[in-house]
Amino acid sequence: MSYLRFFTSPMSRGRIVRWMLEEVGCAYDTTLVAFDAPRPDVLLAANPMGKVPTIIHGDRVVTEGAAICAYLADAFPEAGLAPAPQDRADYYRWLFFAASPLEYAVTHKAMGLEMPSDREVQVGYGNYARAMDTLEMAVSGRTFVAGDSFSAADVYLGSQVGWGLAFGTIEPRPAITAYWAGLKDRPAKLRADRIDDALMPQDNPA
Structure with a gap:
């Protein structure tokens, strides 16, 4: 199975892709991208817009949430997430x-x-x-x-x-x-929410 890297923010449309990844059940690594910080060079090389969500799956780059969902359904057909x-x-x-x-x-x-x-x-x-x-x-x-x-x-x-x-x-x-x-x-939705909720920025105590 090809390595899958997921660029996201827990306050973005990346939450949609996180849900999809949890439904698929594949292994993936998460790279958090803060809105107020410079974009990682590897993300900009893959997606010059610097947008999240973006995935790199092996040598393939997919951007745009709907496209990523459709791609993952086809890349992992055993999950049964696309009709014939x-x-x-x-x-x-x-x-x-x-x-x-x-x-x-x-x-x-x-x-x-x-x-x-x-x-x-x-x-x-x-x-x-x-x-x-x-x-x-x-x-x-x-x-x-x-x-x-x-x-x-x-x-x-x-x-x-x-x-x-x-x-x-x-x-x-x-x-x-x-x-x-x-x-x-x-279950996959609840799992994804728990992951992203835990990654939300925490307010500093007064």
Whole structure:
């Protein structure tokens, strides 16, 4: 098995990848990257943007959280985190919906930004209400978003939903809260949270 190095911060989207790594069950080493410190040379060589999460797996570099989740599902097929290739329509659809339209919609809401109606066509999600309607449709009546089994799409979409519900940027519609309730206590998710929570910066005592 190739060596896997994971660059992250416990206050970043790296938490999504940590969950995915724990679901996969592979061995990996963590390199913490502080937001207010220079980026390690090895990270900049791999990813000139200096962004986390980034993984180096053997001689392969993968950046962007959704891409890393999809890559890990394929790199470790024994974990069963991707449907068969012929059954991946929903898997790809909702994984990348979460990574682009949904994330932009909730980020703009968190920043207090609202698209003027005559500019909605220029952004990938149209407007916030439409993004919420689409999310509700995706998860209504489903335990998992891409079929009968948990997948990398649930890791990414579930992470977005969990954060959004916690911070008030995703509407707590019954179908959405029910979907998250079915994911939030997965053993790998709880394990990943314990690891990242322990790595959070501690305030200095007064």
